[in-house]
Amino acid sequence: MTQVAEPEAKRWVGGGILRKEDPELLTGQGRYVDDIALPGMLWLSFVRSPVAHATIANLDTAAAKELPGVLAVFTGQELAEEWAAAMPCAWPIGNRIMPEEPTNDARTPDHWPVAKGRVRFMGEIVAVVVADSREHAADAIEAVEVDYDELPVVTDMLDALEDGSQVIHDSLGSNEAYTWGMSNGDVDRVFAEAPVVVKERYYHPRLIPNAIEPRGVVVQPIPAQGEFTLWSATQIPTSSRSCWPSRSISTRPRSGWSPPMSAEGSAPS
Amino acid sequence: MRRIALTVNGVRREAEVEPRLLLVYFLRETLGLTGTNVGCDTSSCGACTVMMDGKSVKSCTVLAVQADGAEITTIEGLASDGQLHPLQESFRKNHGLQCGFCTPGMIMAGLGLIESGAGMEEEEVRLGLEGNLCRCTGYQNIVKAIQEAAGEMRQAAPAAAPQPAAVQGGSE
Numbered sequence: 001m002t003q004v005a006e007p008e009a010k011r012w013v014g015g016g017i018l019r020k021e022d023p024e025l026l027t028g029q030g031r032y033v034d035d036i037a038l039p040g041m042l043w044l045s046f047v048r049s050p051v052a053h054a055t056i057a058n059l060d061t062a063a064a065k066e067l068p069g070v071l072a073v074f075t076g077q078e079l080a081e082e083w084a085a086a087m088p089c090a091w092p093i094g095n096r097i098m099p100e101e102p103t104n105d106a107r108t109p110d111h112w113p114v115a116k117g118r119v120r121f122m123g124e125i126v127a128v129v130v131a132d133s134r135e136h137a138a139d140a141i142e143a144v145e146v147d148y149d150e151l152p153v154v155t156d157m158l159d160a161l162e163d164g165s166q167v168i169h170d171s172l173g174s175n176e177a178y179t180w181g182m183s184n185g186d187v188d189r190v191f192a193e194a195p196v197v198v199k200e201r202y203y204h205p206r207l208i209p210n211a212i213e214p215r216g217v218v219v220q221p222i223p224a225q226g227e228f229t230l231w232s233a234t235q236i237p238t239s240s241r242s243c244w245p246s247r248s249i250s251t252r253p254r255s256g257w258s259p260p261m262s263a264e265g266s267a268p269s
Numbered sequence: 270m271r272r273i274a275l276t277v278n279g280v281r282r283e284a285e286v287e288p289r290l291l292l293v294y295f296l297r298e299t300l301g302l303t304g305t306n307v308g309c310d311t312s313s314c315g316a317c318t319v320m321m322d323g324k325s326v327k328s329c330t331v332l333a334v335q336a337d338g339a340e341i342t343t344i345e346g347l348a349s350d351g352q353l354h355p356l357q358e359s360f361r362k363n364h365g366l367q368c369g370f371c372t373p374g375m376i377m378a379g380l381g382l383i384e385s386g387a388g389m390e391e392e393e394v395r396l397g398l399e400g401n402l403c404r405c406t407g408y409q410n411i412v413k414a415i416q417e418a419a420g421e422m423r424q425a426a427p428a429a430a431p432q433p434a435a436v437q438g439g440s441e
Contacts, residue, residue, distance in 0.1 A: 018361060025369030026357040028304015028344035032370065035303040135289070212308045212316060212404040213370045 033216040033233040041218070042071065045137035047127040047144045049119035052155075053168065054148035056117055061127060064143040069136030073144065074128045076114035086110035090239055106178035109169035119148070120168050209235075273337040277302070278346030286333045292326075293317045295333035296343060304344040304373050308402070315401030318374035318381070319343050325381025327374075327400070344373035347380075355425075356380055356418040365414035367405035375401050379415040389419045 024030055061073040089108045114125045127144050131137035152166040159165055160175040168175055191197055211233075218231040234240050274283045277300060284299055296302045296319070308316035310329050317329045320342040347354035353361065356376050366372045375398070382397040383389075394412045403411060 016364075019364070021369070022361045022366065023353070025366055025372055026344075026353060026360055026376070027348050028302070028373050030304070030369045030372075032303075032306065034307065035297075037298070134294075135287075210404065211368070211370075212314055212402060213306070213368070214308065 036218045043134050043137040045129045045141045046125045047141045049124045052122045052153040053151040057149045058147040060145040064140040067140050069132040070140045072130040076116040271334050275336050275339050277341045290333045292331040292333050292336050293328035316371050316374040318377040325378050355421050359414040359418035363410045363414040365410040371403045383419045389416050
């Protein structure tokens with residue numbers, strides 16, 4: 001039998017190529033957001049709601065402000081005047097994901113960085129502590145006192161659409177975010193001509209991205225330039241950037257700092 | 270504040286620390302050894318695993334003052350003279366990592382397992398790694414990498430070879 005030289009392509013396709021980024025990751029030289037330490041860096045910690053739906057009856061930050069190392073404690077009401085608008089939705093259904101099949105009825109409720117008077121999901125931020133160390137920031141959130149008047153909760157998608165269901169965002173009048181119909185080709189004809197038609201209702205689970213690297217953000221203000229540099233443990237740096245005020249952000253991908261690595265995934269978008 | 274003295278990657282280090290300071294933050298923030306990562310702060314994920322006096326420990330669950338007098342090895346202490354440690358080389362060759370965040374802990378847990386003399390059958394390695402999470406879903410190649418490195422390391426140093434193969438239930 002004639003010996004055939006192995007095709008050149010085998011070196012790459014199916015060839016088990018060693019990754020260029022591995023040596024630094026294997027030797028502890030990886031650089032993640034938590035590895036960034038800046039001179040004078042301050043730490044934020046967040047008081048989060050333990051209940052899914054409630055009005056905030058009382059929110060007392062006085063004791064927390066007295067603790068060592070605490071520079072400030074803010075509630076949503078106190079910060080409200082600083083915010084020009086609610087946070088943008090990074091993935092509005094329709095116009096970005098499926099440009100050919102937009103939904104015209106998509107409704108996005110206002111989403112504020114810190115709750116203003118009412119919490120609408122468990123874990124919603126109700127107060128922010130600024131402190132000079134991780135430990136002082138963690139201590140101070142324990143000293144913030146919050147009283148919640150609990151409201152009815154909605155934990156099932158279909159129940160949420162029932163008449164009389166507790167409406168979570170009053171301004172929308174109902175809990176329906178949108179109806180998103182998708183089709184491709186002549187669907188009616190295909191069903192009409194199909195030898196068997198199976199009808200079923202499918203449920204999609206809630207998606208919870210849960211990378212091992214905790215969520216983290218480091219921000220370095222550069223007041224003289226009216227800019228800031230932001231390092232974020234995100235898989236989607238460019239999408240994230242489009243959500244920030246574009247004139248006031250500088251990501252400086254290769255000058256000074258390298259962009260941190262991200263454990264969230266390996267395909268920045 | 271308490272004064273502690275310990276050896277980290279062969280270098281003697283002394284410092285005044287708060288009694289509540291965790292070993293992982295002593296390594297990361299006092300010594301600047303940021304290769305050891307914090308994934309959960311609750312002993313669940315194992316990203317912070319280091320070697321302490323020859324055993325793998327989760328450094329988020331050890332106080333710095335408890336490490337007084339100890340010998341610590343972190344991921345930064347494995348490679349020498351520009352040569353990767355056999356475990357690092359094996360992780361690289363077997364593609365035992367993607368994002369790299371769990372990797373330092375996986376390697377140190379693997380080192381603890383190999384040095385404990387535990388059996389290296391696939392099931393035994395998997396059980397030995399039960400305290401370490403990978404969120405890129407790479408266990409297959411991590412297990413392969415540790416098995417391969419174990420073969421190489423035990424061949425090179427037969428003195429450290431198997432004691433009765435009690436299966437270790439994860440790093441301590």
